[in-house]
Amino acid sequence: MNITATTVSLTVDDVIASRDFLVTHLGYQEKAAADGFASLSRGEAAVDVVLLRRGIEVLPEDQRDQRASGLILAFTVSDLAGVLSRLESEGVAVTMPLREEPWGERLFQVTDPNGVVIQFVEWVTPAAG
Template structure:
């Protein structure tokens, strides 16, 4: 198997609000859009995001009315996490979990989009800790 891209598909109530949030604040670009659908992309290693309106008929019946919930879209940054948090605050984005450092070396903070999608920014404070964590996840 050869994976060429990673895409997260999120079912939300208002596609336009999430699309605008991801484009305006997170650097995503809209690739395609139609009624109840938007495909978003970043030119770096971030996962692509597909937004689907809740109830849209392209989804199987048992999935149509679910919302993106219990999911965290985590974006790992090379550096500059404190600056990123300041930038988002300055843009008026609510920081729903302030920047903190975990004992294992992970620095992180969270924001939440207008549809409740949680986006977490992560940076490894100690590159050895980050490498060890990545190896443990593999």
């Protein structure tokens, strides 16, 4: 098997709201769009994102009414403090404040207009205990 790309597909109520959030605050670019659909990419190591409007008929019938929930879209970044500062200056509400876990994970979370949780992570050397 040769995996050539990774894409996460999220079913949301308002495709435009999530698209605008990802484009404005995370630097994604729209690659394709149609009614109830948007395909986004950053052109780097970040995962591509496809947004589908809940209820859209291209989904199998048993998936149409589901929403993206219980999912955390996590991005590992190299300047966590800088990302946090920029997002706050852009008016993005931080929904889980910056914290550091004992195993060396520093992280914070924001939530897009459709309730999609987006986590930013930076790995550091854990403090000696």
